[in-house]
Amino acid sequence: MLAQRLHICLLAAVTMALLASCSNTAEPDTPPHLEFSEPVLDLGTLREGQVEVRNTGGQSVGPVELLVSGIRDAGGATVPGSHLVTDPQEIPTLNAGDARVISVSLSVQGSLIPGEYDAAITARGGQEASAQTAVRFLVLDDPDSTVVSIQILSTQTAARVGDVVALPVETQNANGTVLQGVQISWSLEPSDAGYLSASGQFVSYKTGSVSLVASTGLLADTLRLDVSERGITGSFEIVGRAQESNRYTSDLWLHETVAYAGTWGGRSIEGTLNVGNTLNVWDVADPSSPQKAFSLQIDARTVNDTKVRADGTLAVITHEGSSDGLNGVTILDLANPLKPAVRSRFTTELESGVHNVWVEGNYAYLVLDGTGNGLRILDISDPSLPRVVADYWAGSSFLHDVYVRDGLAFLSHWSAGLIILDVGNGIAGGIPEAPVEVARLETLGGQTHNAWYWPEAGYVFVGEEDFATPGVVHVVDVRNLREPREVATYAVPGQTPHNHWLDEVTGTLYVAWYGNGLRALDVTGDLLGQLERQEREIVGLRYNGGLGTCDRPSQNTCAWAPQLHNGLVWVSDMNEGLIALQPPR
């Protein structure tokens, strides 16, 4: 008995010794622990300040990301176009006991109505450590007001949720003279009824009665508004599926009765890895029963993007991760649209890979894969002998996508934001051979991923592909192209959006939202505030019953990109292929 016990103890001791020798550490250090020097950074009426973050744990931690929330007014509504900026935005590493001073400043678009505002900074070191501090600041009334009367000129008494109501205000002095430029304070009751901008625009977030109060000094005027439901309904109906199970599907482009879809990354099927070296061509003459007509394989590990020229004579497809290291683009002859023929491959200055492409007339706008100097403009008037005629890079970060319309190129330039180039519009004298920058908007929170310009309404819808916070769709007012400004956002909890397509006839924005499926959003009328709070979402569809995730090996919904074509919405799904949907309106 004793011998047996000793034997067990000996085994256990040997085991512990082995484990100890393997682990190679005496005692584990205490884990990293982050702390801010102030639980609340009160800026008062200032617009900048400093706070310190330190690691009081025993192990290094890094990178420490500094995540900022939106700026909220006293009613809790997020103020579009305004946000905190930290410097740095990320601390590479914080060793045990180290501290780092963080500069905090406010980036405010236009002016804010007087009142209290708050925001938060979260310092996050992976999954291991995080800390948060609140930031508060105050906007004061202008004390020099000499107004004796104030009046809201609007006579509107009713609106739907999501309608933007303009609230012009007139102020007069004792002589009855109308005063210009008087600072107006706005408030609403109840305070969570909607969002009021400093320029006097209101959008409601809920039904019921709301009081909108304009004040200056001790004077005030009130407009009462009855807000009714927006009354939007609709649903998607699945019409057909173009199943692709061997490879992950990437972007799509439809022309007439043919759908072209790229493939992405590596998909393991029964122990075999199938990389994204294929362009699939689908005959969609009968959308309820798409037929795969042809598959073209090229030297690439991802064919991320495909675009067909408007006349349908050629297409351009992109190479990433080619075995020969040359990447570039392949130009396809579409004389037989169901069986494209390779016309040429162009690789000069494109060796790092091409991620996205836009074709406009005799020019292809190419986005280099993830390295600087990101845009190349290719003259494809002779598709057999394309040549680079221009390039552009914002000077920082990298270009992710390009959209061209009306002689303007809208560049989604990641951390550098949205950039507008004149490539023939005339506003700044640019041409494809010599693009000229018109404007840039850098305050979109980074990860600027894709854009759609709607000239009729004067908006650009900008996707932010941020997997951490997660990202949103930003609405940018470009009625003055030289001064773009953010006016609204659209968020769906849990995931980041991907590509989108706008039905400009009905004012419906279709957004592929990875695991959150395809969303349809009413974007009619003026846009302001948080669109997801305005009963504007018509329908969201997880057509595979997805789980809100986008696990690529699964069969979950993993929506990549939509396209409205011949009355149907086609969406490419990484896991499934293409799905045709009857739109909700």
Place this chain on the structure above:
Amino acid sequence: MSSVRATRRVAAAALAVAALTSCSDTASGRLLVTSGFTDQIFVLHAGSGRVLDSLNLDRRPGERDEPHGIEVSRDGRYFYATLAHGEPSLWKYEVDGLRLVGRVTLPTNGASRVRLSPDGRVAAVPDYWLSGGGEVSRVVFVRTHDLEILATPEVCAAPHDATFSEDGRWIAVPCTLSDEVVLLDGSDFTERERYSVADLGEPGRTQARPLNAAWTSPSEFVVTLQGTGGLAMLDVAAGVTGFGFAADRPAQVTVSQTTGSLAMANRGEGTVTISHEGSPERKVSIGAAHPHGVTFGHDANIVYVSFEGDTESLGGVVAIDMATGEVLWRSEVGVFTLGVAYLPGAR
């Protein structure tokens, strides 16, 4: 009662075996390889090629971030990896627990290899600006303790490597798009010499495309010429002194300054050139597409070679006996597998 005792004994024995197995994984060393198309680092058992672990560097799940270079500090406590695409960055890991402890975004257009100074205090990352159209780009020097960027000298067009001499005095920088090799001073990162390698090899080659370097002595080094197809020999004082080791599109090269052994991955022909302790060079077919990275084990008797694979095959690693040329094992791991580093066994 006896059944309980038996269970305990089995459990204790199993624990011991598990401990021994786990210990042997680290005692014989591990390999770290970067998978450029799945945005991962894989950890392999150096004795068998078995995959032990993986780390995810996927900053943008819908995009290719391309982990590229990887290097272990000489004290074996840390390793560093580069992310080449997007906003290029340098990642710092603790070996214990394979724990990420830092990351710094680099002010560059691209990033390729990461090299450490002999004292481990500085990491050098060249801006491999392949799409820069021949514009001059930089090498970034980062203090490893806190990942502060120390210097970003403009060097040449698309530098791919920046490797320190054994004494830390020099840094050799092959410049892929300008057919030059630039020598930087290891103390202040300023330029000391600039050598042309444009006219080596067979006449008619339009571009030499120098790619990677390895020091053979305190004042001599070799550089792979991807375009020319071979190895240039250089001396700090004399410049280019020779050319040899002809091969199709060689990528990385490593040299043991102790034994003189050399290994060079020949990306274009699926072979590795080896020369063990001064023996004549020979080529070994690795049986896989596009060999890329090379690193010796702890004593340069075994060389580990990463291969990229192609659009039909996985990447991976092979282990080759330097004395016999025998392929000891081949492990398919990763897609577009690029960098490889050896992590010594338990300290």
